[in-house]
Amino acid sequence: MMSQSPPVAIERAYQKWFSPALNRDMEMLVFGSGGVPVLFFPTRAARFYDLENWKIIEAMRERINDREIQVFCVDSVDQESFYSARSPDQRILRHLQYEQYILTEVIPFIRKRNKSKQLTVTGCSLGGYHAVNIGLKHPTLFTKIVGMSARYDLTKPLPFFADLFDGYFDENIYYNMPNHFVPGICDERLLQQIRKIDITLVIGREDSFLADNERLSYALSNIGVPHKLYIWDEEAHRPRYWREMVKLYL
Known part of the structure; x- marks a missing residue:
């Protein structure tokens, strides 16, 4: 009887540089080394x-x-932005600096190493928020968005989840909460760009963020943006579920 050979190791590379946008190392x-690049945001904390x-x-x-996908796992600064002790206006400004890090440093890094014309952005939980938010704000950069177990309005208190801005609201917050800015998108050029993206939302039936996902799905439908909303049984807000979701939706 022939013994099975061990699985081939996944090619893995560690990267670190000083980020001008964030004024710190990231x-x-x-x-992997080829295929569709996947920008993957981490969960909260x-x-x-x-x-x-x-x-x-x-x-x-x-x-x-098999070089179908190449996955870029970025770090976050959520503890310095949404979950920091800064004032609410400074929390969203720190988030915007993080967005600049992604736009001006991470994506060029990906493009330099991967010549694919496609780019998927994804994440689980708060990482799903990051993926959907940046994907809808900058639709020309992405060809696919997958949000798993995510919350799309961080200003709305829910059981076990606080308003991350303590009741404060400004224009920066509005334009970084998909459930606020998506219903108001009316620029036809922007809509055409968003409609080209393959958009998937995945949420558990018992997840606290179910209504958030249904609200975003409704808003996308109202502005004529094709997308898919998958509702899983149970809460489906754990790594064992995400391991299955990435097989199905990425």
């Missing part, structure tokens, strides 16, 4: 290495090794 893990630790990268092993 780290990243890159898995998680780090760039947690997707690997939670076996979510392992769930994509075959596609990574």
